[in-house]
Structures are given as structure tokens and as C-alpha cells.
Amino acid sequence: MSQHPSFGKPNKGTQKRNVLKRFERVKQLKSKGRFNGNKVTGLPKTAAQ
DSSP, rough: OOOOTTTTTTTOOEEEEEEOHHHHHHHHHHHTTTTOOOOSSOOOOOOOO
């Protein structure tokens, strides 16, 4: 019995994500000097790279 072609691709999930996780967003904002550290919610938007 053969496996379905979509099962177990070696590069599954390696596509570029278009949504950043919080720590990634904070890192970008810190590098640009736009993070002030006292807000828990409402982080500013980051430009796409």
C-alpha cells in the first residue's frame, strides 16, 4: 500500500509566515527604537520585510 503524496513532506511548514509572534515583533521594534516596554497590549505595527 502506498502513502498519499501529501503525507510527510520533508519541508512542510517551512514557508515564510506573514504573522510575527510577539517576541519577534518586540525584537523588531527594539531594533528600530520604537518599543517603550511598558505596554502589555497595543504594540505598534511593524513594516513587512
